[in-house]
Amino acid sequence: MKEYDLVVVGGGSAGLAASIAAYEDGVKSILLLEKEKFLGGILLQCIHNGFGLHEFNEQLAGPEYAQRFVDKFMSYGIEYKVDTMVLGINEDKSIIYSNKEDGYSIVKAKAIIMSTGCSERTRGAIAIPGSRPSGILTAGLAQRYLNIDGYLVGKRVFILGSGDIGLIMARRMTLEGAKVLGVAELMPYSNGLNRNIVQCLHDFDIPLYLSHTVSNIIGKDHLEKIVVSKVDDKMNFIEGSEMEFEVDTLLLSVGLLPSNVLLEDMGMEMSSTRGPKVNEMMETCKEGIFACGNSLHVHDLVDFVTKEGREAGKGASRYLKGLVTRNEECLECVAGDGISYVIPQYVHVSNVDDNVEFKFRVRSPMENKKIVIKINDQVIKSVVKLHLLPAEMETVVVKKGEFTSNNGKLVIEVEER
Amino acid sequence: MYDVIVIGAGVIGGCVARELARYKAKVLVLDKENDVGNVTSMANSAIVHSGYDPKPGTNKAKYNVLGNKMYDLLTKELDVEFKRIGSLTCATNEEELEIIKSFVSRANDNGVEVKILNQEETRKIEPFVSDSVVGSLYAPSAGIINPFELCVGLFENALDNGVELLLNEEVVSIERLTNRFVVRTKDKEFETRVVVNAAGLYSDKIAKMVGIDYFNITPRKGEYFVLDHFEKPFVSHVIFPVPSEKGKGILVTPTTHNNYLLGPSSEFVEDKSDLSTDKPTLDNVRVNASKLVKNIPFNYIIRQFSGLRATGSTHDFIIDERDGFITLGGIESPGLASAPAIGKEAVRLVNSVLHLETNPYFNPFRRKVIRLKKMSIEERNDLIKQDPSFGHIVCRCEGVSEGEVVDCIRRNAGARTIKGVKKRCRPGFGKCQGGFCEPLIMEILARELNLDPLNVRYDSVKSYILQSETKEGDK
Numbered sequence: 001m002k003e004y005d006l007v008v009v010g011g012g013s014a015g016l017a018a019s020i021a022a023y024e025d026g027v028k029s030i031l032l033l034e035k036e037k038f039l040g041g042i043l044l045q046c047i048h049n050g051f052g053l054h055e056f057n058e059q060l061a062g063p064e065y066a067q068r069f070v071d072k073f074m075s076y077g078i079e080y081k082v083d084t085m086v087l088g089i090n091e092d093k094s095i096i097y098s099n100k101e102d103g104y105s106i107v108k109a110k111a112i113i114m115s116t117g118c119s120e121r122t123r124g125a126i127a128i129p130g131s132r133p134s135g136i137l138t139a140g141l142a143q144r145y146l147n148i149d150g151y152l153v154g155k156r157v158f159i160l161g162s163g164d165i166g167l168i169m170a171r172r173m174t175l176e177g178a179k180v181l182g183v184a185e186l187m188p189y190s191n192g193l194n195r196n197i198v199q200c201l202h203d204f205d206i207p208l209y210l211s212h213t214v215s216n217i218i219g220k221d222h223l224e225k226i227v228v229s230k231v232d233d234k235m236n237f238i239e240g241s242e243m244e245f246e247v248d249t250l251l252l253s254v255g256l257l258p259s260n261v262l263l264e265d266m267g268m269e270m271s272s273t274r275g276p277k278v279n280e281m282m283e284t285c286k287e288g289i290f291a292c293g294n295s296l297h298v299h300d301l302v303d304f305v306t307k308e309g310r311e312a313g314k315g316a317s318r319y320l321k322g323l324v325t326r327n328e329e330c331l332e333c334v335a336g337d338g339i340s341y342v343i344p345q346y347v348h349v350s351n352v353d354d355n356v357e358f359k360f361r362v363r364s365p366m367e368n369k370k371i372v373i374k375i376n377d378q379v380i381k382s383v384v385k386l387h388l389l390p391a392e393m394e395t396v397v398v399k400k401g402e403f404t405s406n407n408g409k410l411v412i413e414v415e416e417r
Numbered sequence: 418m419y420d421v422i423v424i425g426a427g428v429i430g431g432c433v434a435r436e437l438a439r440y441k442a443k444v445l446v447l448d449k450e451n452d453v454g455n456v457t458s459m460a461n462s463a464i465v466h467s468g469y470d471p472k473p474g475t476n477k478a479k480y481n482v483l484g485n486k487m488y489d490l491l492t493k494e495l496d497v498e499f500k501r502i503g504s505l506t507c508a509t510n511e512e513e514l515e516i517i518k519s520f521v522s523r524a525n526d527n528g529v530e531v532k533i534l535n536q537e538e539t540r541k542i543e544p545f546v547s548d549s550v551v552g553s554l555y556a557p558s559a560g561i562i563n564p565f566e567l568c569v570g571l572f573e574n575a576l577d578n579g580v581e582l583l584l585n586e587e588v589v590s591i592e593r594l595t596n597r598f599v600v601r602t603k604d605k606e607f608e609t610r611v612v613v614n615a616a617g618l619y620s621d622k623i624a625k626m627v628g629i630d631y632f633n634i635t636p637r638k639g640e641y642f643v644l645d646h647f648e649k650p651f652v653s654h655v656i657f658p659v660p661s662e663k664g665k666g667i668l669v670t671p672t673t674h675n676n677y678l679l680g681p682s683s684e685f686v687e688d689k690s691d692l693s694t695d696k697p698t699l700d701n702v703r704v705n706a707s708k709l710v711k712n713i714p715f716n717y718i719i720r721q722f723s724g725l726r727a728t729g730s731t732h733d734f735i736i737d738e739r740d741g742f743i744t745l746g747g748i749e750s751p752g753l754a755s756a757p758a759i760g761k762e763a764v765r766l767v768n769s770v771l772h773l774e775t776n777p778y779f780n781p782f783r784r785k786v787i788r789l790k791k792m793s794i795e796e797r798n799d800l801i802k803q804d805p806s807f808g809h810i811v812c813r814c815e816g817v818s819e820g821e822v823v824d825c826i827r828r829n830a831g832a833r834t835i836k837g838v839k840k841r842c843r844p845g846f847g848k849c850q851g852g853f854c855e856p857l858i859m860e861i862l863a864r865e866l867n868l869d870p871l872n873v874r875y876d877s878v879k880s881y882i883l884q885s886e887t888k889e890g891d892k
Contacts, residue, residue, distance in 0.1 A: 035813065085810035098818070100805035104797040122850040124643070124720035131693040132722070134875035134882055138852050149856060151870065151883040176887055220690060221879035237696075248884070261814070261848075265648055 012041020014293025021313030130217025154249025166253020281315030336413025432760025454568025460724025639681025814847020
């Protein structure tokens with residue numbers, strides 16, 4: 001059985017950054033496994049620009065951003081396999097994969113980084129009522145058909161959900177000659193980035209219906225018509241608010257879910273993000289298995305995925321070099337009032353190098369608030385935020401010296417100013 | 418001239434066709450759909466009922482019990498997934514407990530083995546029943562089956578043995594002549610000596626074409642939730658509530674692929690093509706399923722669907738022969754369990770007219786289905802060595818290889834659509850519902866069937882996926 005120091009599962013932005021960071025930190029025995037034909041992940045179908053503002057201080061298209069990392073990865077000569085599906089991970093960190101060349105094979109790893117990305121919530125996941133014709137698909141699938149394969153899925157389009165992919169596809173379909181009749185969002189606020197609302201909807205006069213959802217689907221073979229209804233604060237359809245749209249396509253942009261089948265199969269418990277719980281170096285509850293990117297939690301910007309991949313790569317390298325100081329003492333980090341999740345969920349203060357960057361999201365849009373970090377009910381840090389949106393990932397950095405305790409509970413919450 | 422034309426390629430038509438293949442006969446199956454087993458046979462609870470509850474003496478009781486017993490051999494010959502996991506009809510109060518006790522004598526009359534389990538015994542074999550369950554009726558012969566695979570297997574085997582199949586041919590008229598019939602579709606006509614009407618929801622309409630009008634079929638809709646497979650243990654039996662006038666009630670069951678089904682509801686509808694789902698009905702499914710089973714992981718819901726039962730106005734299966742026209746109507750639950758026995762009976766009726774000779778070349782075995790997930794590492798690698806496409810996994814959720822997809826297309830009664838592939842080897846059944854694998858399946862279908870991707874269909878001939886090329890002008 002072949003053995004590597006590090007096996008990285010998933011060759012998208014997170015996996016590439018993790019491999020590169022581990023390599024630069026001295027780990028030379030690395031294998032990256034990717035299920036698609038090419039390295040680069042989902043960015044390869046994101047041909048719009050806006051990527052890289054934080055990483056490169058310039059706006060790149062998705063494939064361009066990915067290529068910069070692929071080039072670096074290739075220049076290091078890191079080993080990789082494409083068209084390769086990982087099918088299972090065993091307790092001893094052996095990894096089962098399959099491809100045409102090697103068949104059904106097993107490799108052994110001393111450390112593993114999981115960067116398996118996320119998948120789109122489907123019609124089934126949100127139970128849209130009505131009939132079941134073709135013509136209803138996730139925005140990402142339509143994006144792939146359009147940008148990779150060169151096909152348009154329809155000419156009269158409605159979009160459910162104001163997630164970023166939906167907004168991007170509203171513009172993209174319009175530019176390809178389709179008529180986008182509107183975007184409906186269940187929540188009273190958008191779930192996409194503000195810049196995408198402006199550039200993809202406003203600039204093209206595409207209406208956004210907040211607190212609305214699709215209440216019926218009509219069509220025998222292919223989609224013919226949808227009914228959009230307003231919802232009350234309990235998300236029930238309001239009778240009499242129905243609007244009908246004759247469309248041939250309904251795109252769904254109703255949220256992304258981290259893909260962690262491999263970890264779930266190992267019996268790993270998932271957090272509220274549907275990703276594994278991790279510590280300060282992105283290590284899961286299983287020693288030597290790390291997680292990063294959208295399989296840990298869904299990110300708003302790829303630049304932050306890259307950054308997190310790097311953290312996981314460095315963490316794995318530290319682990320492989322035996323530099324991790326482990327003891328019983330550990331802070332459990334939890335989401336308090338107004339916060340939906342916090343990453344990392346555990347911090348071993350003794351193992352913190354310099355600082356910990358906490359990542360979290362707020363539950364609803366807020367203005368002019370304080371983000372407060374408490375350890376065992378004692379405030380250790382507070383930061384003023386003028387605008388807080390659930391669509392945007394927030395961060396607060398806590399320096400090693402600011403941790404007032406090695407164990408107990410760290411809470412991040414929103415407070416009035 | 419055909420000896421027999423079977424109208425309808427559902428599970429009943431499939432059982433009839435395969436049974437007819439045992440004889441020297443020229444047999445044609447016609448269906449209006451774009452695949453076999455595409456209506457009621459596709460959307461149901463996927464259960465082979467034990468047969469304890471139909472009223473003794475009815476066709477339902479007779480064929481359910483007979484059919485259930487035929488499943489071990491049938492599924493072995495056709496290599497179809499089937500497990501006798503047993504059913505538990507659960508009583509949630511003393512009154513219901515008395516009702517299930519009263520079913521014991523009915524079960525005895527029907528010749529079905531059952532046992533009353535007290536609360537403790539029920540919990541012991543099924544820890545997930547809700548706390549309010551005070552006892553249950555255990556029927557060990559109840560089983561779960563992959564109904565898509567059953568239909569595909571029946572037709573593949575029938576076609577392997579010489580039966581003909583034409584899809585997308587809706588019968589529009591039947592003319593009765595002396596000792597023969599002319600069956601017409603939109604632009605074809607066929608002559609046959611015997612007609613078998615296995616048209617499910619439309620069996621009344623087909624019967625009326627030859628003047629048989631003593632029954633009507635009213636569609637009775639059942640809506641379901643499908644849960645994804647997950648690692649944690651969950652129910653391992655078919656869990657029923659106490660049956661009522663309206664049917665067997667909302668059940669919770671595992672499927673042969675470790676998914677779980679919750680449902681079905683039961684509402685009469687007017688439109689025989691209405692497969693829509695609605696929120697109030699599904700909310701009610703949640704509530705009722707939760708009465709039977711505790712801690713249902715609703716966050717694992719990946720799909721909703723509805724199916725239409727072909728409920729007949731006689732309230733029993735209609736099985737009769739009139740001058741060469743054989744009616745198999747009103748085959749609602751327990752139709753799936755009864756299908757093999759109904760198929761046999763239909764062929765007995767055919768023989769009462771035609772006196773067919775046995776086909777000495779009939780091979781009851783279907784070529785084994787390739788299921789990578791069930792193979793050892795050595796077996797997989799042997800296969801991959803012969804054909805590397807079995808190493809290329811195209812569906813992450815269900816672990817399906819390109820080779821398996823190709824195989825399900827290249828068989829008799831093979832897949833022609835995205836949904837056809839999904840029904841046969843599962844890509845699209847998992848959490849992503851085809852989000853990742855659909856383009857890959859489309860590519861394989863286009864290549865294998867020599868189609869332009871624009872002409873690959875999801876299901877029916879009108880259910881297109883891609884509308885146009887973006888760079889048409891470049892060509």
